[in-house]
Amino acid sequence: MSTETGSPVGKSVPRVDALEKVTGSARFVDDLAFGPDLLHGKIVHSPIAHGLIKSIDISDALAVPGVKAIVTGQDNPTRLGLYLKDRFIFAYDRVRYVGESVAGVVAVSEEVAEKAAALVRVEYEELEPAFDPFEAAKPGAPLLHPELGSYDHVNFIFPEPGTNVSEHFKLRKGSVEDAWPQCAVIVEGTYTLPQIQHAPIETHAAIARWDVSGEVTVWAASQSPFAQRDLLAQSLDVPHGNLRVISPYVGGGFGGKAGISMEANVALMAKAVKGRPVKVHMTREEEFIATNVRQSLVATYKIGCDADGTLLAMEVAYYFGGGGYNDYGVNIARAAGYSCTGPYDVPNVRGDSYCVYTNHPIGSAMRGFGMPEIHWGIEQIMDQLATKIGMDPAEFRRRNCVRTGDTILTGMTMPDVDLPACIDKVAQAIEWNAPARPSSPGKKRGRGIAIMWKAPAMPPNPGSSAIVRFNEDATLNVYVGAQELGQGAFTVAAQMAAEALGVPYEWVRVSANPVDTKYSPYEWQTVASRITWSMGNAVRLAALEARTQILDIVAQYWGEDPADLDIKNGVVVSYESEREQPLKNMVIYGLPNENFEGWQGGPIVGTGKFMPTYVTGLDPETGQGTRAVVHYTVGAQAVDLEVDDETGAIDILRIASAYDVGKAINPDLVMTQIEGGAVHGMSSAFEGLRFDERGRPLNDSFVDYKIATAMDVPGAIHGDIVETPLEDGPWGARGVGEHVMVQTAPAIANALYAATGIRFTDLPLSNEKVYLALHPEGVELSCELPEQVRPSR
Amino acid sequence: MLHEISLTINGEAYTVAVRSHQTLLQVLRDQLGITSPKRGCENGECGACTVLMDGLPVNSCLVLAPEADGAVIETAEGLSKEGELHPLQKAFVEHNAVQCGFCTPGMLMSAKALLDRNPHPSEVEIREALVGNLCRCTGYLRIIEAIEDASEQV
Numbered sequence: 001m002s003t004e005t006g007s008p009v010g011k012s013v014p015r016v017d018a019l020e021k022v023t024g025s026a027r028f029v030d031d032l033a034f035g036p037d038l039l040h041g042k043i044v045h046s047p048i049a050h051g052l053i054k055s056i057d058i059s060d061a062l063a064v065p066g067v068k069a070i071v072t073g074q075d076n077p078t079r080l081g082l083y084l085k086d087r088f089i090f091a092y093d094r095v096r097y098v099g100e101s102v103a104g105v106v107a108v109s110e111e112v113a114e115k116a117a118a119l120v121r122v123e124y125e126e127l128e129p130a131f132d133p134f135e136a137a138k139p140g141a142p143l144l145h146p147e148l149g150s151y152d153h154v155n156f157i158f159p160e161p162g163t164n165v166s167e168h169f170k171l172r173k174g175s176v177e178d179a180w181p182q183c184a185v186i187v188e189g190t191y192t193l194p195q196i197q198h199a200p201i202e203t204h205a206a207i208a209r210w211d212v213s214g215e216v217t218v219w220a221a222s223q224s225p226f227a228q229r230d231l232l233a234q235s236l237d238v239p240h241g242n243l244r245v246i247s248p249y250v251g252g253g254f255g256g257k258a259g260i261s262m263e264a265n266v267a268l269m270a271k272a273v274k275g276r277p278v279k280v281h282m283t284r285e286e287e288f289i290a291t292n293v294r295q296s297l298v299a300t301y302k303i304g305c306d307a308d309g310t311l312l313a314m315e316v317a318y319y320f321g322g323g324g325y326n327d328y329g330v331n332i333a334r335a336a337g338y339s340c341t342g343p344y345d346v347p348n349v350r351g352d353s354y355c356v357y358t359n360h361p362i363g364s365a366m367r368g369f370g371m372p373e374i375h376w377g378i379e380q381i382m383d384q385l386a387t388k389i390g391m392d393p394a395e396f397r398r399r400n401c402v403r404t405g406d407t408i409l410t411g412m413t414m415p416d417v418d419l420p421a422c423i424d425k426v427a428q429a430i431e432w433n434a435p436a437r438p439s440s441p442g443k444k445r446g447r448g449i450a451i452m453w454k455a456p457a458m459p460p461n462p463g464s465s466a467i468v469r470f471n472e473d474a475t476l477n478v479y480v481g482a483q484e485l486g487q488g489a490f491t492v493a494a495q496m497a498a499e500a501l502g503v504p505y506e507w508v509r510v511s512a513n514p515v516d517t518k519y520s521p522y523e524w525q526t527v528a529s530r531i532t533w534s535m536g537n538a539v540r541l542a543a544l545e546a547r548t549q550i551l552d553i554v555a556q557y558w559g560e561d562p563a564d565l566d567i568k569n570g571v572v573v574s575y576e577s578e579r580e581q582p583l584k585n586m587v588i589y590g591l592p593n594e595n596f597e598g599w600q601g602g603p604i605v606g607t608g609k610f611m612p613t614y615v616t617g618l619d620p621e622t623g624q625g626t627r628a629v630v631h632y633t634v635g636a637q638a639v640d641l642e643v644d645d646e647t648g649a650i651d652i653l654r655i656a657s658a659y660d661v662g663k664a665i666n667p668d669l670v671m672t673q674i675e676g677g678a679v680h681g682m683s684s685a686f687e688g689l690r691f692d693e694r695g696r697p698l699n700d701s702f703v704d705y706k707i708a709t710a711m712d713v714p715g716a717i718h719g720d721i722v723e724t725p726l727e728d729g730p731w732g733a734r735g736v737g738e739h740v741m742v743q744t745a746p747a748i749a750n751a752l753y754a755a756t757g758i759r760f761t762d763l764p765l766s767n768e769k770v771y772l773a774l775h776p777e778g779v780e781l782s783c784e785l786p787e788q789v790r791p792s793r
Numbered sequence: 794m795l796h797e798i799s800l801t802i803n804g805e806a807y808t809v810a811v812r813s814h815q816t817l818l819q820v821l822r823d824q825l826g827i828t829s830p831k832r833g834c835e836n837g838e839c840g841a842c843t844v845l846m847d848g849l850p851v852n853s854c855l856v857l858a859p860e861a862d863g864a865v866i867e868t869a870e871g872l873s874k875e876g877e878l879h880p881l882q883k884a885f886v887e888h889n890a891v892q893c894g895f896c897t898p899g900m901l902m903s904a905k906a907l908l909d910r911n912p913h914p915s916e917v918e919i920r921e922a923l924v925g926n927l928c929r930c931t932g933y934l935r936i937i938e939a940i941e942d943a944s945e946q947v
Contacts, residue, residue, distance in 0.1 A: 024829025
């Protein structure tokens, strides 16, 4: 082993999963082979946005040769959900969005299943739909869930039965009424965002087998194998020990594969054909509308500051368009509520955050979890306040941003972070104070800045666990239940285990693919940018336990004090006697006593667990409490762009980002998050699901719903890493996976304003929208071809 | 109707019975167990199923299997030779151009087709060659850099 890396934490070691992925040998769930026994399923989706199911006639579909079974909501009318059990696995008596699962057909092939699915006849009585979350929250709006009051839910959300509001989070701090008269400047505005899709390149797929013995196995592309097992066990009334979820590499998650979406449907379809595996693979069209999407938002703001540019008061109302079912969405609205000010120190706050049922696809977790949505408006209004009092927008943010030790809006003390350093870094990288000269006379150029914060949004007590096992040659396997989504979880697990043990990085193997709830140690979910921090703590503790076992054995062998021993580059050394003991063999076979009078030691196995124990509840009327969240990650972004006056085209020239990650366990992997996130954030500013007036999707394909391509990406994406250690982070690390796209869209909007003097308050942006705003006088559009190119007759 | 087609995949000869409407992607994945070409959309929109057919990059989800009769097919499984990674594969690893990895095989094949026809492409030419391969994780820059790096070595 000539190229061994000692002390790998903080080094940009290669990814542990890269070789598999470049050689084509990495297996994703759709790649798993099940043999000729495999059956295929097709889900029948609702074609209407809101209606009662009057009857389902499956007789024609069942008669198709090769059809094995058809399941409907009548087969298992059990509600499913993590935070709010508000949906049936298959629609029972009512459908609430176009794309909702109504029935599942199991057949010998995908083709037969698809053919039969088209023959399932469902009779609906259409109901009036509600699409706009602001309107749907009003009394008298068409009601989607008349039974809301009877749904089970966690104790930290507050549904309002009799309305479409599934969660109402209230934040009250100081008195905004008293503060308004003291404000020199007040800016108000309404900002909106449409639903958008995660658009992972791998669509959802799952295979389920329900054995006659009662064992149920689900193979899924999942960020949450353990949470899925928990939800399935509860809904299907199967003991957790009989339920096994296996998830190989995930081909892009971004929150879309968090919690549960179609996997429960596949489990029920498998129950109908016991003993045989059933596979459902979502088409791209299904992925767009029948899995999960990011919620829409209608947000109103009123923010004021004094003449010196110090923020005094903020009043916000967030109406999240949660879609037909809000199981996950309620926690997004809650997170948006307790972080409603954005990363600012504001003495007087009145915030109301609502999750609202609408007849659109299910709004659920997506990278940023409510933060990109609320920062879209916050960060544009901060720019307007700065402009109105004549202060530089970067300086305005330096003055008002949250700092370590601040009492933030919930009453919690802000843990260690350095947001001003992030602002300084992006301002420097984007040459904030240099003149922004357009590249040609027809172009307008501008720069914009935006800052962000985000806490992991989760229940107070999500746990992680890890196991470290040595092999004869002193290589070791690290077992985790966290998922590798591309973010590098397995790589940092290996780095942290090696660092804590004192062995080279190359000795570590990560045994986590697939994550298998039957064999992997427990991990709540791979979400919330919590893995480096939470899994990392568990891995570190497991490695330290293994280290202690090793040192105890060697200390006894040498007759020394374990406190004098250390493991350096895979060798136990004594600072006292300067003796050395290689790990090879002794980590399995132990060490002999003198003259081989017996042995001591045995196979080294270390275990570790971590769960935050300090998060407190919040007062339902004020949102106040000792500790709302575990911590916050903060960051800044700046954008440099040009607008073509003749076409409205926006050319993003540069994006600069800086985030306080506590400690970069693998700096280059942090940079890949920063780069990928900037592009994801940029792309999201131009994305939006569109629906017709009856709630039917208009752009459920990559042809009509554009995501950024290699041609769209700026030539330069700059990243800076700030490292203010987190008190309970492994080596001080905190998460950074989601944060990297939170404020990109408002940074673009602020740069657009700097270039054009026009505020864009509604996403998505488009060339057309920019062009029409640049030319408010209107334009004569003509389809007449110039004389010389007219075809001659 | 069944057709017997013969094709060469990564240097090995195969003869398979296919139905008229089956795609090359389905035959590769379901009948031959060659799973690096991925099902991302089955509509020619995402490029995850890109393979080389007689040296040209194609969306294998849009190629009817009978059309591939007699063709020479290359997939990511065939890129490394005698245990040595292809320069593109090496560069993808070194530049951390891989995240979730789902688009990676298709990206590599589009990149190989580019370097086969244009060993020293400009950055713009690289971007153009990748425009049919969607990636949601990396932001593309590392992929572009990796291809630039590999182009100096092939």
